[in-house]
Amino acid sequence: MSYGELREQTLTSTNELCTALDFLDFLVFVETLGNASGIRIDEDDYDRLTTMDSAVDFLTAWS
Numbered sequence: 001m002s003y004g005e006l007r008e009q010t011l012t013s014t015n016e017l018c019t020a021l022d023f024l025d026f027l028v029f030v031e032t033l034g035n036a037s038g039i040r041i042d043e044d045d046y047d048r049l050t051t052m053d054s055a056v057d058f059l060t061a062w063s
Helices: 003-008 023-037 043-048 052-061
Strands: none
Touching: 023 052, 043 052
């Protein structure tokens, strides 16, 4: 699924990101999230970013 196709979908806080995004788009999401937050996100952390809710939980754990 491309970014354009994703924009047309409704992404809820509990949707699985891995099913809504292809792997390259997921990597762009992770890179953007890390750059915007200033938090280093390692590959070992990817399983903690499976939904929008879990991504928020991951980020708030750092604050």
